[in-house]
Amino acid sequence: xxxxxxxMAESGQPIVRSLTIVAGIVAVIIIVFLVQLTLETNRxxxxxxxxxxxxxxxPVASLAHDPFAPLDKNCTWCHSDRRFLSFxxxxxxIDDVVHxxxxxxxxxxxxxxxxxxxxxxxxxxxxxxxxxxxxxxxxAYPKAKQEEIFDNMxxxxxxxxxxEDGSKxxxxxxAIQGF
Numbered sequence: 683x684x685x686x687x688x689x690m691a692e693s694g695q696p697i698v699r700s701l702t703i704v705a706g707i708v709a710v711i712i713i714v715f716l717v718q719l720t721l722e723t724n725r726x727x728x729x730x731x732x733x734x735x736x737x738x739x740x741p742v743a744s745l746a747h748d749p750f751a752p753l754d755k756n757c758t759w760c761h762s763d764r765r766f767l768s769f770x771x772x773x774x775x776i777d778d779v780v781h782x783x784x785x786x787x788x789x790x791x792x793x794x795x796x797x798x799x800x801x802x803x804x805x806x807x808x809x810x811x812x813x814x815x816x817x818x819x820x821x822a823y824p825k826a827k828q829e830e831i832f833d834n835m836x837x838x839x840x841x842x843x844x845x846e847d848g849s850k851x852x853x854x855x856x857a858i859q860g861f
Contacts, residue, residue: 749805749821749858750814752798756791757783776803801854808851811841821855828852 748754780800784791791799808817820828832851836843 749817749855750802752795752802752858756795756799776800779803797857801857804850804854805858807843807847811835821859825852828855 777800780796780803783799784796805817808820812820820831823831829848829852832843832848835841836845836847
């Protein structure tokens with residue numbers, strides 16, 4: 683039996699050994715490549731998670747609208763900006779002003795424009811403490827971020843806001859942005 687093994691070793695065994703070694707080397711190269719690929723994919727996923735986490739707090743630029751554009755478009759051709767900046771009326775007072783202006787013969791407003799004008803006037807509560815750009819940025823934030831910010835604002839006594847003003851301001855932003 684030993685002679686059979688010796689004959690096999692002399693005839694084909696070195697080729698089999700060589701092929702086994704080559705196949706082992708190729709398998710190790712493939713494994714190293716797959717491990718590197720997996721590690722790189724994991725790094726990219728981690729990076730994307732971090733970017734998504736950070737982007738939750740950023741304004742949504744595609745939704746950014748000028749919150750006072752309805753006033754600029756429909757009202758400032760007769761009234762100065764100062765007239766609006768001094769207005770911090772109740773919802774009923776805002777309704778009265780908007781409807782009284784809509785009844786004027788020179789003012790032909792659609793229902794959507796009336797909602798937008800009403801919304802802009804509601805947002806005038808914000809310019810008591812914030813500039814136009816800050817209100818515009820606030821309008822571009824996702825709803826959850828707006829609620830978080832507003833929750834901090836209404837708690838400040840100097841704001842003059844109530845907890846209920848948050849939903850009114852949110853509704854005003856939706857009316858202005860058209861959804």
